[in-house]
Amino acid sequence: MSASELYIDGIGKIDFVGGVVRLELVALESTEEGKEPVPEVRQKLVMPARGLLQSLSVIQNMVQKMVDAGVIQQVDPDKADDKKKKAS
Secondary structure, X not given: OOOOXXXXXXXXXXXXXXXXXXXXXXXXXXXXXXXXXXXXXXXXEEEEHHHHHHHHHHHHHXXXXXXXXXXXXXXXXXXXXXXXXXXX
């Protein structure tokens, strides 16, 4: 069985009800020419809380690999807050 692919720009809303997590997978869509694209729900991903925790671990591992490869930079939350305060 081959897996299908779905492109998304990110996760919109996340709900947790009755031990089940529901994530809205969104893609940016242009509604009118010259206006900013808006997120539109493409699909919903539904999993148990345990599945979300396992997914978080996998994502954290990928983020660390991207940091190690120099693809992204890790930001210290305390320093980011200091920059925001100074800019205000």
